[in-house]
Amino acid sequence: MAKRVTGPEIERLIQLLAKLPGLGPRSARRAALHLIKKKESLLVPLTVACQEAVDKVGICSVCGNVDTIDPCTVCSDERRDASVIVVVEDVSDLWALERANAISAKYHVLGGVLSPLDGIGPSDLTIAQLIERCRSGSIHEVILAVNATVEGQTTAHYVTDQLAHLAEDGITLKVTRLAHGVPVGGELDYLDDGTLSAAMRARTAF
Amino acid sequence: MAKRVTGPEIERLIQLLAKLPGLGPRSARRAALHLIKKKESLLVPLTVACQEAVDKVGICSVCGNVDTIDPCTVCSDERRDASVIVVVEDVSDLWALERANAISAKYHVLGGVLSPLDGIGPSDLTIAQLIERCRSGSIHEVILAVNATVEGQTTAHYVTDQLAHLAEDGITLKVTRLAHGVPVGGELDYLDDGTLSAAMRARTAF
Numbered sequence: 252m253a254k255r256v257t258g259p260e261i262e263r264l265i266q267l268l269a270k271l272p273g274l275g276p277r278s279a280r281r282a283a284l285h286l287i288k289k290k291e292s293l294l295v296p297l298t299v300a301c302q303e304a305v306d307k308v309g310i311c312s313v314c315g316n317v318d319t320i321d322p323c324t325v326c327s328d329e330r331r332d333a334s335v336i337v338v339v340e341d342v343s344d345l346w347a348l349e350r351a352n353a354i355s356a357k358y359h360v361l362g363g364v365l366s367p368l369d370g371i372g373p374s375d376l377t378i379a380q381l382i383e384r385c386r387s388g389s390i391h392e393v394i395l396a397v398n399a400t401v402e403g404q405t406t407a408h409y410v411t412d413q414l415a416h417l418a419e420d421g422i423t424l425k426v427t428r429l430a431h432g433v434p435v436g437g438e439l440d441y442l443d444d445g446t447l448s449a450a451m452r453a454r455t456a457f
Numbered sequence: 458m459a460k461r462v463t464g465p466e467i468e469r470l471i472q473l474l475a476k477l478p479g480l481g482p483r484s485a486r487r488a489a490l491h492l493i494k495k496k497e498s499l500l501v502p503l504t505v506a507c508q509e510a511v512d513k514v515g516i517c518s519v520c521g522n523v524d525t526i527d528p529c530t531v532c533s534d535e536r537r538d539a540s541v542i543v544v545v546e547d548v549s550d551l552w553a554l555e556r557a558n559a560i561s562a563k564y565h566v567l568g569g570v571l572s573p574l575d576g577i578g579p580s581d582l583t584i585a586q587l588i589e590r591c592r593s594g595s596i597h598e599v600i601l602a603v604n605a606t607v608e609g610q611t612t613a614h615y616v617t618d619q620l621a622h623l624a625e626d627g628i629t630l631k632v633t634r635l636a637h638g639v640p641v642g643g644e645l646d647y648l649d650d651g652t653l654s655a656a657m658r659a660r661t662a663f
Contacts, residue, residue: 256555258525260513264506270499272491273484274477282477284549286507287514287523293476298511300470301492301504307466308493317493319464343490349462 261287313384315360315377317342325349325358332356334391338381338410340364340398348396356394359384364402365409373409382413385424392425399431467493519590521566521583523548531555531564538562540597544587544616546570546604554602562600565590570608571615579615588619591630598631605637 261283269279286294303319310316311323318324325331325345335356339345345358361376373379385393393414397403411426431449433442442450461468467489475485492500509525516522517529524530531537531551541562545551551564567582579585590596599620603609617632637655639648648656 255530256552257523257530258513260506260509260525261523264503264510267499267503267506268477271474271480271488273488274479278479280552281549282479283510284523284547285478287510290511290514293473294507295511297470297473298504298507300466300473301500301507303466304470304489304493305496305501305504307464308496317463317467317490319466324461324463341490343487346462346486 314345314358315342315362315380316345316358330355334389335394336381336384336390336392337394337396339396340403340406344396344398354394361397361406361410364397364400364406366402376406378410378413381410382417385414385417386420386422388422390424392427395426395428397428399429520551520564521548521568521586522551522564536561540595541600542587542590542596542598543600543602545602546609546612550602550604560600567603567612567616570603570606570612572608579619582612584616584619587616588623591620591623592626592628594628596630598633601632601634603634605635 264286265276265279265283268274268282269276271279274282286297307319308317309319309321311318311321311326313322313326316323316325320327332355335354336359337345337348337354337356338359338361339348340361340363342360345360348354348358359377359381361378361381363371363376365371365373365376381393384390393410395407395410397407407428414424414426417424430453431446432453433439433446433450439447470492471482471485471489474480474488475482477485480488492503513525514523515525515527517524517527517532519528519532522529522531526533538561541560542565543551543554543560543562544565544567545554546567546569548566551566554560554564565583565587567584567587569577569582571577571579571582587599591599599616601613601616603613613634620630620632623630636659637652638659639645639652639656645653
């Protein structure tokens with residue numbers, strides 16, 4: 252702001268809100284004013300929720316999910332099929348698959364994808380921990396639910412190679428990946444050639 | 458979420474973030490994950506900033522601005538012309554005028570506009586306080602910087618009427634409003650008829 256019109260505490264709040272994904276400087280100002288106007292009904296509860304997150308939230312030591320307990324809610328859920336591990340890039344992917352109710356299994360969050368240009372190698376991801384989980388012998392299937400990007404597919408190939416080495420120790424696993432195809436509700440006319448070709452190759456009986 | 462995948466504290470944080478203007482349920486989830494991942498650099502400072510806002514922020518008893526001091530930064534700024542009051546609907550309008558460096562004067566935040574359909578009458582706004590400020594006799598001009606909406610203009614007319622009553626006590630003020638016209642940088646082709654007519658009527662020497 253050109254001239255100071257309000258206290259530095261409020262300007263600091265605006266600056267921090269502007270760092271959230273989806274909020275720019277202008278919407279952060281709107282959000283800060285909204286918070287201040289709804290002090291009792293929104294600002295106070297949000298402060299409490301942030302403080303609780305600071306105090307309690309951590310990364311699950313087993314799968315890498317974000318939770319207030321360790322092992323996390325998913326890892327400690329005994330109704331899930333513990334012999335299937337769904338490998339995802341990020342916690343948000345885990346949450347998306349759970350929202351879709353796609354499978355009732357365990358997860359493993361890689362924490363990113365292999366990207367030599369950004370200096371991200373295998374040791375920056377939780378690939379070693381995944382191999383260790385599979386070495387226990389109780390895992391029958393690993394589902395590679397990484398994004399369909401170049402980096403995601405590279406990572407999937409690398410993980411598959413690493414898992415293949417387990418055969419030397421007598422451990423064999425089924426390694427699968429998500430199907431490519433036409434998104435449900437999607438129109439063919441708007442789809443790219445790669446998706447259309449993949450959907451045609453993987454056609455199923457009607 | 459269909460099944461619980463994380464702690465209730467995190468879900469509560471997501472719910473509260475989703476109440477901010479500009480954030481929906483999906484972007485609130487992204488924001489919450491972003492906060493948790495950047496715990497030390499973002500979540501902790503934001504928690505502190507929220508707590509400071511809870512403790513210190515209030516409404517200026519003179520003008521209605523939001524600040525950590527009372528009277529607010531604007532009201533206690535002695536370099537401003539204290540004989541001019543800019544009347545705005547909302548604190549965000551005050552901040553917008555200050556960002557634009559439009560004038561160096563004092564402000565008065567009405568806290569809304571007259572809207573009989575929503576049950577908002579003169580007593581719900583700070584019109585009485587504005588009249589009281591003007592009654593002191595040191596005010597020479599009141600600039601009505603309300604939005605160019607029907608409700609805004611109705612409110613402007615009502616405030617003008619109230620200010621006119623001050624003449625009975627021997628207090629006369631100049632009451633002005635923002636100019637209507639072509640926005641700077643705007644293209645005529647995209648402007649509505651009302652704006653174009655107003656700009657034509659208020660044409661100035663070149």
